[in-house]
Amino acid sequence: MKKILAMTLVMILAVAALAGCGAKNQGADTGENPPADQVTGTVVTAGSTSVQPLSEELAAAFMDGNSGITVEVQGGGSGQGIKAIQEKIADFGALSREVKDEEKASVTKEIVIAKDGVAVVVNPDSTVENLTIEQIKKIYTGEIKNWKEVGGEDAPIVVVSREEGSGTRGAFTEITKVAGKNDAGEEVDNTTKEALVQGSTGAVMQTVATTPNTIGYVSLGSLSDTVKAVTVEGVAPSAETVLSGEYKISRPFLYVAGGELSKAAQMYIDFVLGAEGQAIVEESGFIPVK
Amino acid sequence: MKTYEKIIEKLILICAVTATISVALITLFIFKSGLPVLADYGVFNFIFGTTWSPTNGSYGIFPLIAGTLSVTLGALVIGIPTGLACAVFLAEILPKHWAKAFKSAIELLAGIPSVVYGFFGLVVLVPAIRNFVLPIYKIFHPEASATGFSILAGAVILAIMILPTIVSISENSIAAVPREFKEASLALGANKMETIVRVLIPAAKSGILSSIILGMGRAIGETMAVLLITGNMAKVPSGILDPVATLTGTIAMEMGYASPTHQQALFAVGIILFVIIMLLNIFAQLSMRGMGGSAR
Numbered sequence: 001m002k003k004i005l006a007m008t009l010v011m012i013l014a015v016a017a018l019a020g021c022g023a024k025n026q027g028a029d030t031g032e033n034p035p036a037d038q039v040t041g042t043v044v045t046a047g048s049t050s051v052q053p054l055s056e057e058l059a060a061a062f063m064d065g066n067s068g069i070t071v072e073v074q075g076g077g078s079g080q081g082i083k084a085i086q087e088k089i090a091d092f093g094a095l096s097r098e099v100k101d102e103e104k105a106s107v108t109k110e111i112v113i114a115k116d117g118v119a120v121v122v123n124p125d126s127t128v129e130n131l132t133i134e135q136i137k138k139i140y141t142g143e144i145k146n147w148k149e150v151g152g153e154d155a156p157i158v159v160v161s162r163e164e165g166s167g168t169r170g171a172f173t174e175i176t177k178v179a180g181k182n183d184a185g186e187e188v189d190n191t192t193k194e195a196l197v198q199g200s201t202g203a204v205m206q207t208v209a210t211t212p213n214t215i216g217y218v219s220l221g222s223l224s225d226t227v228k229a230v231t232v233e234g235v236a237p238s239a240e241t242v243l244s245g246e247y248k249i250s251r252p253f254l255y256v257a258g259g260e261l262s263k264a265a266q267m268y269i270d271f272v273l274g275a276e277g278q279a280i281v282e283e284s285g286f287i288p289v290k
Numbered sequence: 291m292k293t294y295e296k297i298i299e300k301l302i303l304i305c306a307v308t309a310t311i312s313v314a315l316i317t318l319f320i321f322k323s324g325l326p327v328l329a330d331y332g333v334f335n336f337i338f339g340t341t342w343s344p345t346n347g348s349y350g351i352f353p354l355i356a357g358t359l360s361v362t363l364g365a366l367v368i369g370i371p372t373g374l375a376c377a378v379f380l381a382e383i384l385p386k387h388w389a390k391a392f393k394s395a396i397e398l399l400a401g402i403p404s405v406v407y408g409f410f411g412l413v414v415l416v417p418a419i420r421n422f423v424l425p426i427y428k429i430f431h432p433e434a435s436a437t438g439f440s441i442l443a444g445a446v447i448l449a450i451m452i453l454p455t456i457v458s459i460s461e462n463s464i465a466a467v468p469r470e471f472k473e474a475s476l477a478l479g480a481n482k483m484e485t486i487v488r489v490l491i492p493a494a495k496s497g498i499l500s501s502i503i504l505g506m507g508r509a510i511g512e513t514m515a516v517l518l519i520t521g522n523m524a525k526v527p528s529g530i531l532d533p534v535a536t537l538t539g540t541i542a543m544e545m546g547y548a549s550p551t552h553q554q555a556l557f558a559v560g561i562i563l564f565v566i567i568m569l570l571n572i573f574a575q576l577s578m579r580g581m582g583g584s585a586r
Contacts, residue, residue, distance in 0.1 A: 049549075156435050163522070164344045165547035189345045196439055196533055197522035199543035203412075210417055211437045 040068035041264035047074075047081020047094030050167050051253045054114065054284050055094055061280055062271045069264045082106065085258035091265040095254040096171070109257040113272050114286040117220035117242040117250035118172045121208050121227040128152040130231045133176055133248055139215060140178045142192030147213060159195040160207050160216035168201065172217045175249050220250075221285040239287050253286065320564060324557030336558060342524040342535070344544070344552040351559055353524045355566070357441075357534030360527055361516060364445025365452060365509045370502060372449065373456030377498075378486055380457070381464040393461065400454035408518035411447045416519055419443055419531070427531055436531040439521030444534070447515050452505035459504065463497020464490055496578060503574040510567055513538040537563045 045055050052075045059071035074090070081093030086106045096116070099107050120136060122128055128151060131139075138144040139157055148154045162169035169191075173179035179189040196214075198204045201222045208216040209226040216227075220237055223229055229237055232248055241247035255269065271277050278288035328336055331349050339350020376396070380389045420438035428434055467490050475485040491498065513536075521533025522543065541556050541563075548556060 158437050163543045163547075165544050165549065165552060167547060186346075189343070193523070193525050195523065196437065197524075197535065197543070199517060199522070199539075203518060206412060207439075210413065211420070211439075214437070 038068040039066070039263050039267060041262060042070045042072060043092070043262070043265050043268045044072045044074065044084075044090040045092040045094050045255065046076055046084040046090040047092075048078040048096040048253075049075045050096040050116070050170055051094040051113075053167070054253065054281065054286060057280050057284055058272050058277055059268075061276065062268055065271075066267065069267065071268060081256065085256060088258065091262060092255040092257055092269075095256060096251055097174075097254075098252065099254065099256060106258055107256045108259060109261070111255045111257075111269060111273070112252045112289050113255055113277075114253040114281040114289060115242050115250055116171055116253060116286050117237060117239075117247060118168060118175070118217050119220050119223045119229045119237040120215065120217050120232060120249065121205070121223070121229050122216075123208055123212055123214050124226070124228045125212060126152060126228060128230060130234060132233055136232070136249075137176045137178055140173070140176065140192060140195075141190045142194060155213045158211060158214040159192055160204055160211075160214050161191050161195040161197050162204065162217075163197055163199050164189075168217065168219050171219075171251060172249065175251060217249075219285050220287065221282075242287055243289065250287075317564070320557055320560045323554055324559075324561045327551065327554040327558045328561065331555075331558075337562065340526060342540070344548070344555055349555045349558070351537070351562060353526045354535050354537045354540055354559065355562070356526045357520065357524075358510060358536040358538070358563075358566075360441050360530075360534060361444040361448060361520060361536060362506060362509045364441055364530065365448035366502070366506060368445055368449035369452045369456060369505060369509075373453050373501070373505070374460055374491075374498065376453070376457045377460035377464055378491070381461045382482075382486055382490065393458065396457050397454050399450065404451065404512060404514040405518075407447050407451055408515035411443055411515060411519035415443050415446060416440075424531065431529075434529075434531065437521070437533070439519060439523075439533045440531045441520065441527055441534055442530045444516045444520040444536075445530075447519060448509045448512055451512060451515065452508050455505045455508060456501045459501035460494070460498045463494040463501075466497070467493045499574070499578050503571065506570065506574075507567060510563070510570070511538060513542045517542055537566075 043059075045059075052073060055073045059073050062071055063069065074084075076084070078093075078095045078097055081090070081095050082099075082103050083093075084090035085093040093107075099110060120131060126147070128147060131150060135144065135150050139150070140159060140161070142159075144150060145157055146154065147157055162172075169189075170179075173189050173191060178191055179187060182188045196207065198207055198216075201218045204216045204218055205222065205224065205227055208214045218227075220239065220242065223237070231237075235241050235246045235248070237247050237249070242250040255272070257265070261269065273290055275290075278290045281288045327349065336349055336351060337355070338352050339348065340352050341348040341350045342353055380393055384392060416438035418438070419440060419442055420436065423442065424434070424436050424438070427436070471489055471493055472485055475489040476482075480488065516536050517539040520536060520539065522535040522539055523533040524535040524540070525532075527534045537559055541559055545553065545556055
């Protein structure tokens with residue numbers, strides 16, 4: 001019985017200690033007031049859902065160092081990003097593509113914050129060295145089913161894809177036009193139903209590395225020599241060819257602005273393009289521009 | 291009753307209530323998140339639709355249901371005979387001190403994390419199926435081509451994963467059959483084989499059945515291992531070497547980046563999974579009652 005009593009006491013003590021922790025944290029939060037000379041304000045970015053995770057990382061890191069400024073990150077899509085700066089509801093529109101000609105009028109400032117590249121990989125035993133964007137599109141929509149149609153051996157192509165909703169899949173299908181508008185004008189992902197689906201870059205690499213006749217795609221940062229990266233339109237994928245624009249399966253991540261930047265917005269963009277911001281870009285698996 | 295005993299009683303009550311409330315809240319949450327999609331899309335379209343393509347707005351989960359059921363069935367077909375034979379061997383044939391070592395080795399299987407099973411399947415089993423099973427399969431279906439990511443791979447891995455459950459519970463219930471049953475059978479002139487098949491296994495059937503149900507529950511709910519090795523192709527399979535996508539694997543894989551509607555659809559998949567497991571449990575309980583035993 002004494003034992004039980006002791007244990008109960010210990011439990012009660014533990015609960016009390018935990019409650020104490022909570023109270024202490026609250027005190028710390030409210031006790032910190034920004035100094036008078038600090039820049040305060042709100043920076044809003046809105047737009048591409050592909051840029052959103054990166055923006056959120058950048059915003060969190062920025063706010064850690066600048067407690068007076070709040071950075072709000074909203075999604076909506078690249079089109080929404082342009083709209084948001086036209087309507088002046090956001091400081092920055094986030095785009096995961098180039099600014100279109102008809103949008104140029106409302107954009108006064110265009111800042112490339114990162115680049116995103118996707119490498120097309122095949123099994124190391126494959127004899128295929130080069131594919132065109134058109135061929136890649138046809139392979140992924142199921143039109144081309146045999147390697148001999150693209151200059152390889154007579155063997156069925158095993159298509160490996162990422163799961164629905166994956167950012168890499170989004171980038172890949174968008175750039176290669178595997179996804180496109182249907183007759184009704186809706187955005188449709190036409191990836192073949194005969195594709196193996198793997199839930200991570202690592203699983204795609206492992207599958208392509210060990211299974212004959214496979215083709216897959218991985219983000220450029222995760223490429224290793226367990227698989228063979230094919231050249232696309234004759235250009236090998238690398239950070240340099242993506243930055244120069246020669247490698248076609250890549251896209252810029254842009255922040256666009258419509259008017260003068262507020263002081264807070266300028267601080268944020270300086271941070272993003274600075275060493276710390278670009279390090280976050282690299283950590284997130286994208287290609288830094290500086 | 292002394293005061294501290296009362297306090298402890300209350301503490302225990304709180305623990306019990308917490309567990310029960312958690313179950314209720316989780317159920318409530320899943321249904322609340324998933325029902326809107328089911329209502330909008332139509333339950334019939336949702337369950338019997340054959341196209342699962344959330345980014346295009348098609349939420350037909352029939353291929354996923356077929357995938358889950360085929361992998362589970364395959365696991366049971368492999369796992370039940372193996373597990374039962376193993377349980378009989380441990381309980382009746384092997385000397386006691388050897389049986390102890392064997393049993394703890396089998397129970398060790400339950401302690402291996404499922405992602406390790408999955409990785410083992412990915413690097414060993416999948417290539418093995420491609421290199422050894424496919425050529426045999428090709429004798430009958432010359433046109434067949436397969437990568438090894440298949441129902442078979444999932445079924446074999448799941449069978450290994452449910453073995454500890456089936457073996458340890460079945461072994462216990464066979465060992466718990468009263469000595470007199472066995473002695474009477476042997477005294478009547480039955481040999482060892484007949485005694486095991488005709489007397490011991492029927493006498494232990496309720497324990498064996500409950501081990502199978504627990505194993506089946508694990509097979510249906512298993513996520514990580516099957517996710518890595520079944521290929522996740524949301525298509526109704528036509529053979530055991532075809533890749534399939536399972537309900538659990540799809541939820542786990544797509545939840546991370548899902549858009550709000552897609553996420554609701556995944557919760558709706560959760561509802562279906564929930565209902566399937568409930569139905570199987572009720573069915574199993576009923577069939578056991580029909581046999582005069584109970585799961586406990």
